[in-house]
Amino acid sequence: MMSHEAFVFLSYGATALTLAGLLIGIVLDGRARRRELAELEAQGVRRRSEPAGEAN
Amino acid sequence: MIALIKRDLAIATRSGGAAMLGVLFFLAVVAVIPFGMGPDLNLLARIGPAILWIGALLASLLGLDRLFQADREDGSLDMLVMQDWLSLVLTLFVKSLAHWFATGLPLVLAAPLLGLLMNMSATSTGAVMLTLLVGTPAISFIGAVGAAVAVVLPRGGLLVSILILPLAIPILIFGVSAAYAAVTDPDPFWPPFMILSAIALFFAALGPVAAAAALKGASD
Amino acid sequence: MRGPMQAVATKLKGRRGDSVLFEDIGFTLGRGEALVITGPNGSGKSTLLRILAGLLGADSGTFSLLGDDGTALPVADYSHYLGHRNAMKRELKVSENLAFWQSFQGAESGEGMPIDEAIDQVGLTGVAHLPFGYLSAGQQRRIALARLLVSSRPLWLLDEPTAALDKRSDRLFADLVRAHLETGGLAIAATHQPLGLDSVRALELSGIHSTVSDGTWA
Amino acid sequence: MSDTTISQGWFTSLANPTRFLALSGRVLPYLATAAVLSLLVGLYMSFAAPEDYQQGITVRIMFIHVPAAWLAMMCYSVMAIASIGTLVWRHPLADVAAKTALPIGAAFTFLSLLTGSLWGRPMWGTWWVWDARLTSVFVLFLMYLGLMALHKAMDDPARAARPAAVLTLVGFINIPIIKFSVEWWNTLHQPASVIRLDGPTIHPTMLYPLLVMALAYTLIFFTLHLMAMRNEILRRRVQTMRRQAAQAIGGGR
Numbered sequence: 053m054m055s056h057e058a059f060v061f062l063s064y065g066a067t068a069l070t071l072a073g074l075l076i077g078i079v080l081d082g083r084a085r086r087r088e089l090a091e092l093e094a095q096g097v098r099r100r101s102e103p104a105g106e107a108n
Numbered sequence: 109m110i111a112l113i114k115r116d117l118a119i120a121t122r123s124g125g126a127a128m129l130g131v132l133f134f135l136a137v138v139a140v141i142p143f144g145m146g147p148d149l150n151l152l153a154r155i156g157p158a159i160l161w162i163g164a165l166l167a168s169l170l171g172l173d174r175l176f177q178a179d180r181e182d183g184s185l186d187m188l189v190m191q192d193w194l195s196l197v198l199t200l201f202v203k204s205l206a207h208w209f210a211t212g213l214p215l216v217l218a219a220p221l222l223g224l225l226m227n228m229s230a231t232s233t234g235a236v237m238l239t240l241l242v243g244t245p246a247i248s249f250i251g252a253v254g255a256a257v258a259v260v261l262p263r264g265g266l267l268v269s270i271l272i273l274p275l276a277i278p279i280l281i282f283g284v285s286a287a288y289a290a291v292t293d294p295d296p297f298w299p300p301f302m303i304l305s306a307i308a309l310f311f312a313a314l315g316p317v318a319a320a321a322a323l324k325g326a327s328d
Numbered sequence: 329m330r331g332p333m334q335a336v337a338t339k340l341k342g343r344r345g346d347s348v349l350f351e352d353i354g355f356t357l358g359r360g361e362a363l364v365i366t367g368p369n370g371s372g373k374s375t376l377l378r379i380l381a382g383l384l385g386a387d388s389g390t391f392s393l394l395g396d397d398g399t400a401l402p403v404a405d406y407s408h409y410l411g412h413r414n415a416m417k418r419e420l421k422v423s424e425n426l427a428f429w430q431s432f433q434g435a436e437s438g439e440g441m442p443i444d445e446a447i448d449q450v451g452l453t454g455v456a457h458l459p460f461g462y463l464s465a466g467q468q469r470r471i472a473l474a475r476l477l478v479s480s481r482p483l484w485l486l487d488e489p490t491a492a493l494d495k496r497s498d499r500l501f502a503d504l505v506r507a508h509l510e511t512g513g514l515a516i517a518a519t520h521q522p523l524g525l526d527s528v529r530a531l532e533l534s535g536i537h538s539t540v541s542d543g544t545w546a
Numbered sequence: 547m548s549d550t551t552i553s554q555g556w557f558t559s560l561a562n563p564t565r566f567l568a569l570s571g572r573v574l575p576y577l578a579t580a581a582v583l584s585l586l587v588g589l590y591m592s593f594a595a596p597e598d599y600q601q602g603i604t605v606r607i608m609f610i611h612v613p614a615a616w617l618a619m620m621c622y623s624v625m626a627i628a629s630i631g632t633l634v635w636r637h638p639l640a641d642v643a644a645k646t647a648l649p650i651g652a653a654f655t656f657l658s659l660l661t662g663s664l665w666g667r668p669m670w671g672t673w674w675v676w677d678a679r680l681t682s683v684f685v686l687f688l689m690y691l692g693l694m695a696l697h698k699a700m701d702d703p704a705r706a707a708r709p710a711a712v713l714t715l716v717g718f719i720n721i722p723i724i725k726f727s728v729e730w731w732n733t734l735h736q737p738a739s740v741i742r743l744d745g746p747t748i749h750p751t752m753l754y755p756l757l758v759m760a761l762a763y764t765l766i767f768f769t770l771h772l773m774a775m776r777n778e779i780l781r782r783r784v785q786t787m788r789r790q791a792a793q794a795i796g797g798g799r
Binding site: 110111112114115118119122182183184186187189190191192228263 | 382383399402404405409411413414415416417418419420424427428429431432433445
């Protein structure tokens with residue numbers, strides 16, 4: 053039987069881990085999207101509705 | 109062949125999320141049981157291994173019809189079937205394996221979570237995981253035969269399950285009995301588990317060959 | 329150099345269900361030669377090609393590839409089959425699709441061209457990074473043609489290769505086949521597209537087997 | 547839109563994804579800072595709080611369990627409102643908001659289940675019981691996952707938007723069930739002690755850390771949600787640009 057402290061520690065640890073994972077996932081996803089956009093723009097693809105050279 | 113595994117896994121994870129759907133179905137099926145049986149924790153703990161096994165069996169049958177159907181729809185299947193016998197058997201083995209990675213393995217990994225929900229002991233959960241780890245590949249391999257037979261039929265999905273279910277019964281029997289043997293004292297764990305492993309190996313050998321025969325015959 | 333010298337078909341007979349579509353089809357193709365199969369719908373063009381590819385069993389007769397020294401080569405390893413469908417996954421990028429087929433169909437008969445070059449050849453420079461599903465029907469067909477280029481196989485079996493292609497792409501297709509023949513390849517195609525080559529022969533399936541003309545084509 | 551009341555003008559300006567990107571980019575740093583600060587304060591307060599005479603140290607799990615459960619429900623409510631936005635006003639950002647809230651909501655639901663389970667083991671002696679509160683939250687978790695699967699199954703986000711919105715709204719009936727489950731059925735889970743008509747019943751030494759943690763969770767949610775929305779807008783932009791690129795290649799030249 054684990055001590056009660058262990059359960060408290062596990063809860064906080066799991067919460068921290070899950071939230072950090074979520075944050076990292078979102079940040080990485082954002083980077084990947086920005087990279088794709090940059091690639092597309094490097095290839096000269098422009099959005100029809102936007103003027104050239106729009107910053108994201 | 110590595111390329112084939114990579115391709116099939118990429119398709120499974122990228123769009124449609126076959127892997128996730130299987131696990132979700134597994135979760136849903138197992139979660140429904142307590143509603144039907146009543147939330148008696150002792151009862152749930154007792155029937156837990158069987159429920160998990162049945163849920164895993166149904167969940168792995170769920171995606172089987174897409175195993176060759178998707179390749180047939182876009183014409184890739186022709187290129188696979190065109191090969192000589194040995195390469196075709198190897199290809200189908202690899203495809204079944206990729207299918208297991210995408211749908212079977214996530215079920216094994218989800219099992220402990222469901223074990224908690226069913227109030228199963230750690231030993232019992234571990235035993236179910238171990239038997240599922242051996243048993244779900246067997247389902248994928250024998251399922252390939254059904255998928256190959258049903259590939260030319262419209263509404264093959266339901267048919268695959270009906271065709272494969274009887275063949276999967278031995279897997280279920282020995283998987284569940286091994287899982288129970290791990291927790292009930294006098295019964296030995298290893299004999300049923302070894303039989304289960306033997307079935308898995310046998311299906312791994314038989315499945316691709318039979319599926320190859322079915323696909324060669326079915327091409328129209 | 330590469331691949332077989334000859335593709336030889338003798339007395340091929342094919343049927344759909346109970347009705348015989350054609351019989352006594354025979355031809356011999358040498359390196360750099362092409363055979364164009366024509367005929368009305370339902371005359372068995374696709375069936376013939378699938379028999380040649382080994383996807384269907386012939387009722388009778390044989391089809392074989394012979395190497396330079398006269399030994400038989402497995403058709404499956406030395407031919408590309410392009411059916412009505414493109415054999416590409418919508419979810420994957422064009423480059424991923426082609427890379428898969430390149431490694432899967434990597435032939436004993438020689439190296440294919442790099443993926444980017446193959447895409448250039450079909451006039452779609454710049455689509456490599458796009459998911460295949462984003463392309464229009466004509467573009468998808470052209471990528472399917474690019475599959476024939478990324479791994480080198482001497483015999484091309486093409487079933488309506490120019491379906492969904494516009495006029496200009498038709499010419500592009502003819503150029504690809506011509507280039508293939510010039511490097512010593514063979515092609516058998518069910519198409520109405522004139523290839524504009526001397527070495528192209530024609531085989532007409534007339535639909536009802538009793539009127540199969542002559543049979544052997546020279 | 548022809549009629550331009552002030553609120554609608556503001557609304558339509560927000561509807562422009564480019565404007566939204568600019569605006570959210572300016573707000574995000576402040577939001578993130580506030581989230582981190584309140585989280586630190588909340589963590590300090592929850593460890594400074596005295597131990598409960600009944601529950602001992604495990605009461606500290608409450609400070610991360612209860613806000614997670616609240617957020618799980620709030621996130622679904624946000625999605626439900628966004629779904630109305632999709633169905634009624636066809637607001638282009640509404641679908642983005644609903645879709646990107648999904649994984650975050652699922653994470654909070656998962657956390658509330660997990661921390662609850664970790665609390666239940668020492669206090670109730672079991673990881674899990676099938677009582678009304680726990681089961682309804684578990685159903686909420688399944689709904690989050692199901693909606694995520696629905697979005698994943700469609701490669702065109704525009705086509706997934708409306709069915710997902712309808713499903714989200716239908717699933718909203720689960721939220722009041724979760725809220726009142728402890729009152730409607732006699733369950734193991736303790737009844738609400740903070741949000742009650744007659745005022746909170748827990749001691750202020752417990753209440754304040756809980757409220758600060760709830761604030762921190764809320765700020766974390768909005769920070770993550772804004773970031774995810776920006777990603778989704780970029781993702782869709784990439785998609786459109788790719789389609790345009792595909793059209794342009796080999797066609798005109």
